Amino acid sequence: MQDTDLSTAEIRRRFVAHFEALGHTPVPSASLLLDDPNLLFVNAGMVPFKPYFLGQETPPYKRAVSVQKCVRTPDIEDVGKTTRHGTFFEMCGNFSFGDYFKEGAIEAAWDLVTKPVADGGWGFPEDRLYPSILDGDDEALGLWKRITGVPDERIARLGPKENYWSMGVPGPGGPCSEILIDRGPAYGADGDFSAEDRYLEFWNLVFMQDELSAVRSKEDFDIAGSLPRKNIDTGMGLERVAFLLQGKENMYEIDVMFPVIQRAMELTGRRYGAGGAQGEQDDVRFRVVADHVRSSMMLIGDGVTPGNEGRGYVLRRLLRRVIRSMRLLGCEDRVLPELFPVSRDKMGETYTYLHQDWTRISTVAYAEEEAFRSTLRAGTQIFDLAASDARKQGATVLSGDRAFALHDTYGFPIDLTLEMASEQGLSVDEEGFRRLMGEQRERAKADARAKKAGHGDAGAFREIADSLGRAVEFTGYHEVVSEGVVSGIITGSATAAAASAGDEVGLVLDRTPFYAEGGGQLADQGVIELANGARLAVLDVQSPVTGLVVHQVKVLEGEVTVGERAQGLVDLERRLSISRAHTATHMVHKAMREALGETATQAGSENAPGRFRFDFSASGAVPTSVLADVEARVNDLILADLPVHAEIMSQADAVKSGAMALFGEKYGDRVRVVSVGDWARELCGGTHTATSARLGLVKLLHESSIGSGVRRVEALVGADAYRFLAREHVLVAQLSEVLKARPEELPERVSDLVERLRSAEKEIEQVRVAQLLAAAGQVAAGAEDLDGIAFVGHRVDGAGGGDVRTLALDVRGRLPQDRPGVVVVIGAADGKVSVVAATNDRARAAGFSANALVRAASPAIGGRGGGKDDVAQGGGSDASGVEQALADVRAEVLRVREAGGA
Known part of the structure; x- marks a missing residue:
């Protein structure tokens, strides 16, 4: 849009310098991982400052500026499809804690946005900027007109859905003002502020002025009154400003992200921006790669490792989407070692720890790619079985539950299932798959809500924290017994005045010797005794909000009431x-x-x-x-x-x-x-x-x-x-007695026993193979003459793949070599079926292929396989179909013979 020379790093630097010159304390980005039960990751710039806005802690400064690392995961499926959806992003913010308010926030933002580049600003043209306000916020309307000179008709009035902010729970809230930029008629109709690509918001100023008593939705809430101290919380998306200033169409094309797309183009041979239906699909995949490579790297950098739940699952999903997108773009080789260093070199200009910790970061990422490649191989086999079952039943559609099982159990992407099904002439019940995915998401949301509710109601915690007026004093570093006062009782999701014998409640003391679980250390246990004679067992101790320590207690005897004096006694041995x-x-x-x-x-x-x-x-x-x-x-x-x-x-x-x-x-x-x-x-x-x-x-x-x-x-x-x-000493003594050896001789003695056992097993194996091969002559002698073809179709129970192959090759060698010979041996052992086909030179010259014979046998045994014309091998899981498989092979031999191959 602007096509300036400002790099993303320079845009970031100017933002911080601008507010630092206005008296703001620069605050480094917090980790993406904070101890918040309701957040997987930091998802907004204000999150690290929540304790200050909620009044749980006293801010050490009145003004602050930060560029916070953020990750948002609900929109993963939309990444690459729009100009603005990304998982990792950087949120620039300036914050006021009871200091300046609307006027100061508007003045500071407008100055930086419109100040010429030569003077340290960003140089956005004023005639294309549109402020927005909450409809009815006349104070903000007047300030925007006075400070900026923007006429009334260029100030958008928007409803609470767009321009009212809250945390979704009782607490602080307030109207917002946004700064929008008009990108021109090519992106939407004049004056249509719902066309977000036309009037693109890039800075949001939150005027935190209201105390909310209830929040039912984004547009439905109750305002109890005004906050005693009004605050400012702003958020400016760095990537969005970067693509506007750098003249790019979207965030994926900015200087810190596009180099990954360039490397992906080199690896795949495809071109970004090629146009056409295929080109549009490829562009989405390129953008997914650019976003997810950066996001994954930043998550690993902050300590996340791939896993099957929570943060680890998000990381695993991002990495696998990169690998899958590159596969769809035509690159099936290892890709992360090629892409990750490119992103490191760009992001490492700001986040130097990426270079310092590269060995760990790259090790985690590359190991996950290797694991997923194995998953793809295993998933392919599972898919083939599912497709075979569908064909055997005469179906042309792979069921939604089979597709969902491939995705959910084996980590097999649905788009890969669709692609492979198409190759085999099948379609997929996508509606059924989507329904099952939706049900899974709803279960996950319900679990999250249950966990959130189980953690207690934030309003109850805040009520007690407000009544205390300070953090609970932890005395446990120096003592395990201390006096305190009962400052709050929580039953379920509400506060209570008292609890009686048998009740299990949350109890807050103004000072406590009990350590709350955290930093990997389990919580203390013990008892709390009240001055009135009541006695409570401390079962667990948690800190659900900063500065508050909640003891999960069971009232053993008596009654506990708020305001009662108490003595906490920690279980010293524990x-x-x-x-x-x-x-x-x-x-x-x-x-x-x-x-x-x-x-x-x-x-x-x-x-x-x-x-x-x-x-x-x-x-x-x-x-x-x-x-x-x-x-x-x-x-x-x-x-x-x-x-x-x-x-x-x-x-x-x-x-x-x-x-x-x-x-x-x-x-x-x-x-x-x-x-x-x-x-x-x-x-x-x-x-x-x-x-x-x-x-x-x-x-x-x-x-x-x-x-x-x-x-x-x-x-x-x-x-x-x-x-x-x-216990180990007793065990060693017992082994010494049994083996009649001194302890230091035990390793050698046990090793000798193991070696003797292995030798015996080898001898047994040799005898078994000899017996198997001894039968080869008899099997070969029983070859069937199929119109001049020496055909052996033989079943051997209890034989694995190796034995079946050995027998098939030995039988082939015993057949007359002056005429075509075809051998198919199928073995079944431990629920697995192995099939090997072998042909001699005359048979191959006559048009017979071992590979084709294995393919003919595979459907009946629920398997797949392949190989060369002389020897091919396959496997399956349905032993009941062995006889049918042999019949199918015999029919295939006759078909080839009748076709004139021989």
Whole structure:
């Protein structure tokens, strides 16, 4: 549209510089992963500031500016089809917390948007800009006219669906104003603001002024009154501004994304923008590739690994859509190693950690591609069976449930199912497939709603937080018994004044020694005793909103009421046991990084009483010798009795000190750094032992894969580790007694027994094969003469693929070589059917093909296969069809013979 020389990085830089000059504190982007039960990913620029807008925390600044990484997943299917749908995007925002309001927000936005490029602005032409307001917001209308000089007829009045903002729950809300740009009549009719491609919104200014008591929909809500402090929250899509300023048609063509499309064109031989129906389909696929490569890379960069649920499932889906789109564009080779580095080089100009952490990021991505390629191979076999079943039943349509099973169970994309069905003359019940997909989505939404409801009502939590006026004080770092006051009771989704014996409720104290689950550490348990004699068992402790600690309790006796004095008593043995596990996790993390390199970063953990699990990035299995070295290193440092201490410092100072920050964790401006001596140092809010010697002993149990590029170590600590080793000692003693060997001789003795067993199995196998081949002469002697063709159709039960092939070839060699010979042997073992066809030279000269014979046998056994004219092999799953398969092969031999082949 503008065709300026401004790069995306420069547009971003000018945005931050503009607001920094206006007194805004620059705030770095938060991780895409925040501890919010209602969000998979950060999906808007204001999300990291929610505690300030909700009044849960006091903002450390009155004005802020940020460029926040965001991911939105509901529109994945629309990616590439429009100019504006992307999964990963960057949201530029300026925020005011009770400082300036509508006038300041409008002035600052208009100045940056219209200021000439030479003066540090973006240089949008004013005559093509259209502000919008919430219809009826006369204050905003007057400000836009006065500040910008835009005439009344160029200010769009829009309804609440477009121009009222809320979080979808009771809390703050307010009218919006947008800045739209007119892209010209080629994109829609004059004055038609519903034609979003014509009047494209690129900046949204939210005037947060209302207190909402109920939100039923985007257009249906109740305003209880005005907020005591009015706030500003703006959002400006960086990619949208970039494609407007760079003269591009859509976000996929901007400087940080189009290089991926260019590389994809080189790999596929297809051309982006070629036109025509095929060209339009290809363009969508190219754009999907550009978007999903970048999105996947940024998600992995923030610690997400492919999986089958939640965040991991989203990542897996994005990566597989890239691979599938490239396949549809004609490239079936590995593509991620070609595309990912291109995106890294562009995004790494701003996000330098992509270069620093590239080994881990690329390992995760490339391993997932390899896994999906295997899935495609397996899914192809499953599809072939489904297609065979459909044909056997005389159907021309593959059922929706079979297509859905391929998609849901085997990860097989529906478009691939459609393509392969078409190749085999079948159609697919797409309506049935879509219906089942819709039902699955509804179940997922219902589950999400249930989880959200199970987490408690945000309004109830906020009501208690407001009554407190501050964060709950956690005293558990220094004590396990403390006095407090009952500040709130939650039953279901509402607050209550009291609870009686037998009730299970959420209880909030103004100060508590109980640790709320977080950072991989399980919650404390214990009891709460009230001054009135009531007694409560603490079952769980959570922090559903920032600054609030909710104890899930069961009232054992008496009655608990709000305002009552209480004493919290943490289960000391459980606390100490969990603390040992948490400190051990830090030590194993550090030792793993020493042994495997800096890429072996923590990807998750759980610290439970006496045991812990530690997930970390690794390209493959960790050798047993390395695990032994890690275990020895940790236990040596346990004996060294290193002091464990915590200190509070700024994030910048923590990073300078060498402290590790973990993916997905939310850190404030002031952070807690836990150090084990001068050796291991991490940002951590958990509880720990006073010295390393308090751990006693750490025993690593085993190491395994839990996903692409992620390994897991499970371990015991303290008394649990000792008891495990004691049991191992008893087991070794028992083995020594049985084998009459000293403990140090056991590996050699067991190895000798295994080798002898293998030798015996080989001898048995040789005898079995000899017996099988001994029958070959008799099978060959029984060959049927089909009008001059020596034909053997033989069934052998209990034989696998290898045996069937051996027998078929041996029989072929025993047939007379002076006339055509055709051999087909079918074996059935363990529910699997194997078929091998072999032809001699005279048969091939006469037009017989082993490949064609296997294809003739396959439908009856529910299988597929192929090979060359001399030998071909296939398999199936329906043993009941073996006789029919042999009959079909015999008929095929006669057909070829009658056709004059011989």
